[in-house]
Amino acid sequence: MGSASRAVSCLCCPCKCLACGLFSCLCSILISLLVTLGVLALILYFIFRPHMIAATVDSANLSTFALSTNSALAYNLTVGMTVRNPNTRVGLYYDNVEALALYKDQRFGYDPLDSFYQGTQASTKLNPEFHGSQPLQGDVTAAEFRQEQTAGNFAINIDFNAKLRVKVWAFKVHGPKAKITCKLSVPAPGATNASPFQPTDCKVWF
Known part of the structure; x- marks a missing residue:
């Protein structure tokens, strides 16, 4: 046997x-x-045949981005981004959605967003907004801020985090946590020598 x-x-x-x-x-x-x-x-x-979700930042605008003598960053940043589900048979629920703004790897902005559902091959427009004041750490950061301000563009990262649920037919199962990272070059407020913002594709991690 x-x-x-x-x-x-x-x-x-x-x-x-x-x-x-x-x-x-x-x-x-x-x-x-x-x-x-x-x-x-x-x-x-x-x-x-599941496919990776895709994300693009379509617009980014800084109306305020100023560093005080005590390294407190005053900011007002609006972002327009598109998240797309390329799958033809899988729907996606996005839960615990949050958007983070970072400068030199230091988080200065946070915006919790509403949960949403994406059907197959659907796109969703998101408009996170960040405004307030946040201390930045380190003399190097302050020096790099002044350099970028003179150059006319700031290097800012936008992170988008969400917990996914997957819908297949009538079934819903818990999926991975998605992290979207977008590295942006945003024109400095009032800068005459700034390069215009260009739509930027983001990296998606699970």
């Missing part, structure tokens, strides 16, 4: 399984379960 017969025997008669070797029985069941799940996952992948 092969291992499959021993597994069946274990399922049908637990007492006999214990007598013959509980460990061997459990291993056979576990291997069979893993193989079944692996085959099912492979079938689902070839049916639905």
